[in-house]
Every structure is written in structure tokens, then in C-alpha cells.
Amino acid sequence: MSSSNDEPLRRVLIASANPLFGRGLQKMVAQRWAGRNVEIRLAGSMEEASASLEEWQPDLVIVDYDDVGRPGSIQRSTFLSHFISEERPMQVMLVSLRESGEVVVYDRRMLTPDQAEDWLDLPWMPAPAADAARQQPAPQIPAAPAPSPEPAAASVPAFVPALAGPQSVSQFIPRSGGMKHYISVGVITVILTLLVGFGLQAADLTPRPSSAQAVPIDSMIHLQTWMIAFLFSLIVAFIGYSIFGFRHKNPNEYGAPFKSSTGLEVAWTLVPLITVIVLSFIGAQDLAAVRRVDPQALEVKVTAFQWGWAFEYPDSGVKSNQLYLPVNKQVHLSLTSRDVIHSFWVPEFRVKQDVLPGANLVKELRINPTQIGDYKVRCAEMCGGAHALMESPVKVVSQADFDAWIAQQGNTANLSPADRGKNVAQTTGCLSCHTTNGAPLVGPTWKGLYQHEVPLADGTRVVADDAYIHTSIVDPNAQVVQGFPQGVMQSYKGQLSDEQINDIIEFIKTLK
Numbered sequence: 001m002s003s004s005n006d007e008p009l010r011r012v013l014i015a016s017a018n019p020l021f022g023r024g025l026q027k028m029v030a031q032r033w034a035g036r037n038v039e040i041r042l043a044g045s046m047e048e049a050s051a052s053l054e055e056w057q058p059d060l061v062i063v064d065y066d067d068v069g070r071p072g073s074i075q076r077s078t079f080l081s082h083f084i085s086e087e088r089p090m091q092v093m094l095v096s097l098r099e100s101g102e103v104v105v106y107d108r109r110m111l112t113p114d115q116a117e118d119w120l121d122l123p124w125m126p127a128p129a130a131d132a133a134r135q136q137p138a139p140q141i142p143a144a145p146a147p148s149p150e151p152a153a154a155s156v157p158a159f160v161p162a163l164a165g166p167q168s169v170s171q172f173i174p175r176s177g178g179m180k181h182y183i184s185v186g187v188i189t190v191i192l193t194l195l196v197g198f199g200l201q202a203a204d205l206t207p208r209p210s211s212a213q214a215v216p217i218d219s220m221i222h223l224q225t226w227m228i229a230f231l232f233s234l235i236v237a238f239i240g241y242s243i244f245g246f247r248h249k250n251p252n253e254y255g256a257p258f259k260s261s262t263g264l265e266v267a268w269t270l271v272p273l274i275t276v277i278v279l280s281f282i283g284a285q286d287l288a289a290v291r292r293v294d295p296q297a298l299e300v301k302v303t304a305f306q307w308g309w310a311f312e313y314p315d316s317g318v319k320s321n322q323l324y325l326p327v328n329k330q331v332h333l334s335l336t337s338r339d340v341i342h343s344f345w346v347p348e349f350r351v352k353q354d355v356l357p358g359a360n361l362v363k364e365l366r367i368n369p370t371q372i373g374d375y376k377v378r379c380a381e382m383c384g385g386a387h388a389l390m391e392s393p394v395k396v397v398s399q400a401d402f403d404a405w406i407a408q409q410g411n412t413a414n415l416s417p418a419d420r421g422k423n424v425a426q427t428t429g430c431l432s433c434h435t436t437n438g439a440p441l442v443g444p445t446w447k448g449l450y451q452h453e454v455p456l457a458d459g460t461r462v463v464a465d466d467a468y469i470h471t472s473i474v475d476p477n478a479q480v481v482q483g484f485p486q487g488v489m490q491s492y493k494g495q496l497s498d499e500q501i502n503d504i505i506e507f508i509k510t511l512k
């Protein structure tokens with residue numbers, strides 16, 4: 001380009017690593033401003049672009065917005081950050097840098113080829129006198145070498161009406177009536193919170209609370225239900241209101257740009273912070289209430305195994321496969337596992353405790369049952385094939401009934417050996433894997449076992465006599481029955497005395 005009149009020189013830098021973009025735009029600009037005093041320079045790399053920016057001081061920089069991700073491409077964000085100090089919430093395609101250091105940023109938009117013609121009619125390019133028809137009421141932009149006479153802050157806002165003029169496809173939607181919208185959303189949020197909150201409570205998601213520990217836990221659930229209802233409603237109300245309240249038919253319309261709000265940012269930092277601190281305080285108090293120790297607590301040892309529960313009352317020596325508890329008295333459970341990790345859970349009591357194998361990993365749990373009734377302890381940790389069936393009865397009874405039950409359980413002196421064996425089989429957990437009705441479960445059934453021939457995994461056959469059953473209990477993997485996997489049953493050597501094993505054999509004899 002050469003100067004055809006006294007017009008000051010305008011420098012245009014086109015930054016793109018894509019030669020088609022650069023030359024195409026160069027041609028377009030050159031044609032559009034033919035005969036004008038314009039110099040166009042192409043920058044095909046970050047280094048070139050940055051160097052030109054510093055040394056050449058262009059009046060207009062056109063950045064290839066899509067030139068990202070290829071080797072040597074102009075990384076627009078990195079590139080633009082050279083001279084944009086204040087972050088702006090808009091996508092940038094085209095940037096005009098002025099001598100005063102001010103930056104004019106254009107939105108990215110879709111244009112047809114003839115609209116692009118108009119788009120190049122930029123206010124920084126004053127029309128020559130001969131071309132008065134194209135004159136725009138644009139703000140005055142100082143010539144490149146001259147110092148800027150106007151205040152810096154006025155330039156960008158003053159530029160906006162030019163974009164919204166008749167030649168532009170873009171129009172800004174004014175932001176107005178903000179308080180009215182907030183009040184509407186507030187009312188919707190309150191109504192929705194009440195609906196969701198009461199709805200969740202009416203759904204009755206938890207079983208009847210039946211322990212002292214359930215009280216603080218349920219109050220936390222109650223509080224959190226309302227917080228969940230409020231947060232859900234707040235988000236849904238804002239989204240829903242925005243979808244229907246701010247719907248616009250013309251996709252080319254833009255909303256007015258947002259400015260940051262310090263008050264809002266302080267509020268959304270402080271409110272959650274204080275909420276979390278208050279919640280953690282309530283949580284700590286409730287945890288202390290749940291773990292409160294009663295020195296008079298009833299001691300019960302709980303053993304979990306695949307797949308059942310065994311309970312032992314050390315004060316009386318009673319063993320049971322049911323958990324009997326006196327009402328309104330704290331029970332102190334010491335829990336251990338014979339094999340894998342299980343979890344002790346009675347939903348009505350709310351509290352839950354993992355049960356781990358290992359003598360030094362005994363866990364404890366304190367429960368004060370408050371409601372007489374029948375419950376079930378279930379395993380809340382996936383522990384193998386019959387995990388879902390790992391349940392035992394829990395009976396909360398009056399102190400008198402509890403004492404009577406303990407007395408009855410302890411009185412085994414006049415039981416027959418077979419009845420004693422049945423008790424041992426129940427409280428040891430044998431019957432969790434072996435049925436007495438003929439159906440195989442985890443292990444073979446005990447019905448009709450005694451003195452019958454058993455096919456073994458190695459193809460031999462053996463008669464199930466006293467010696468075979470005794471061996472199967474203390475060394476279960478020595479003679480595995482055909483059709484059952486090796487290594488599933490553990491040895492009960494040391495856990496059961498010879499007398500107890502003999503009682504079990506007597507019990508099996510009765511299962512004809």
C-alpha cells in the first residue's frame with residue numbers, strides 16, 4: 001500500500017500460522033482499503049507475532065481465533081495476554097491495539113461474505129472525504145504517532161454502539177429489571193424448598209429409630225434433608241427461570257457483558273465456609289453423643305464369619321446365634337471376624353461398624369436400644385457369595401425377659417448330647433453353610449449324611465462315620481466332597497473341643 005493523500009499510515013498485523021487465513025485476509029483487507037494509507041504485515045508464528053507487536057506497533061491486530069492445536073500455531077490466549085491485562089469474559093477474534101495502550105476487543109460472530117465487507121468498515125479507519133457516504137458516527141481514534149487526547153476509559157464503551165449500528169448483525173440485549181428477577185427466583189426457591197423438603201420427609205426413607213444413638217443421627221439427617229431441599233431448589237429455580245424468562249428468538253443477539261461483583265464473591269465464599277463450620281460443630285457434638293460410654297454396659301462379643309453371626313455373653317458364658325438385648329441399657333459390642341471384612345448394621349439403631357479379621361483389630365460399638373421389638377442385624381460389607389443372606393435375629397426385650405433368656409440358655413446340663421450339638425452348630429455358624437433339609441448350600445447338607453457313602457473330589461468314596469466327620473471339622477480340606485470347591489471351609493481345630501465335636505456328630509446322627 002502506498003499513501004495517496006495526507007492520511008496517516010495505518011498498520012495492520014494479521015497473526016496466523018495458517019497461510020490461507022493470513023493471505024486470504026490480507027487480500028480482503030487490501031481490496032477493501034485500496035488506495036488508503038495502510039500497511040499489512042503477516043505473522044506466521046508466535047515469535048513473529050510477538051516481535052511485530054512490540055517493534056512495529058500496529059494499529060489493528062487480527063488474530064486467527066481458530067489457530068490452535070497445531071505445531072507453531074498462534075496460541076491466541078498466550079498471544080493476547082501480552083497486551084490484555086484485564087481478563088474479559090468474551091471470545092476474541094479481532095483485536096485493535098492503540099498507541100495509548102488501550103485495547104479494543106471484538107466478539108466472535110458468524111458473518112456472510114457481504115456482511116464481512118461491512119464488518120471491515122471499522123471506526124478506527126476514518127473514511128476519506130470523498131467517501132462520505134460510509135462515514136460513521138464513530139468515536140475519534142487518535143492517529144498512531146499522536147498522543148491520545150481522550151481519557152482511556154471512554155474508548156471501549158464508546159465503541160460498542162458502532163457494533164450495534166445498522167451495519168452490524170449483532171445487537172446487545174440490555175440487562176434490566178435485575179431485582180424483579182431475583183425476587184421471582186427467590187419466591188420460586190422458597191416454594192420449591194418447602195415442596196421438596198416436606199416431600200422427602202413424607203417419603204419416610206429411614207426405618208423407625210430404635211436406639212438412643214438414632215436421635216442425634218436422625219436430627220442430622222433432618223437438617224441435611226432441608227439443606228438438600230434448599231440447594232436443589234435454588235439451582236433448579238435459577239436454571240428454570242433463566243431458560244424460560246430469558247429465552248430469545250434471535251441466536252445472533254448477545255447479552256450485555258457481566259462485570260465481577262466483589263460482594264457476591266465474598267458472600268459465596270463466606271456463606272459455605274460458615275455453613276461447613278457450623279455443620280462440623282454439630283457433627284462433632286453428635287459423634288460424642290453416639291459414642292457416650294456407660295460404665296454399666298452389657299458386654300457382648302460378636303463374631304462375624306462367612307456367612308453368619310455368633311454372639312457371646314462373657315458375664316454368663318452364654319453363646320447364641322441370636323442377639324438378645326435388654327431395653328434401655330447400653331450394650332458394648334466387641335466385634336471381630338473369623339475370615340474377611342464384614343459390617344455390623346441394624347438399620348433401626350442407625351450405627352454401623354466394620355468387622356475386621358485379626359485379634360488386634362477388635363472394633364467396638366455402643367448401642368442403647370429404646371424400643372422392644374424384633375430386628376435383624378445384616379452385613380453391610382460385600383463379603384462373598386452369601387453376603388446378602390448374612391442376617392441374624394436381634395431381639396430387644398425387657399430386662400426381666402432378658403434375664404430369663406440368659407438363665408434358660410445357661411442351663412444346658414440336662415440337655416441331650418444331640419441338643420447340645422445342635423446349639424453348638426447354631427452358635428458356631430455351621431448351619432450357615434450346611435443345611436439340615438437335604439439341600440446343598442455352601443457345603444454339603446447334613447441330612448442323611450451319617451454312615452452314608454460320600455463321593456470325594458479325588459474320585460474315591462468314603463463312609464461318613466465318626467472319624468470322617470471329626471476330620472472334616474478339624475481338617476476340612478483333607479477330604480473335600482465332589483462338587484464343592486477346595487479351601488472354602490476353615491478348620492475349627494482349637495475352636496471346638498472334642499466334646500463339642502462329638503455333640504455335633506450326635507446331632508448329625510438325628511438328621512436321617
Ligand code: CUA
Nearest residue numbers: 342379381383
Ligand atoms: Cu459379611 Cu457381607
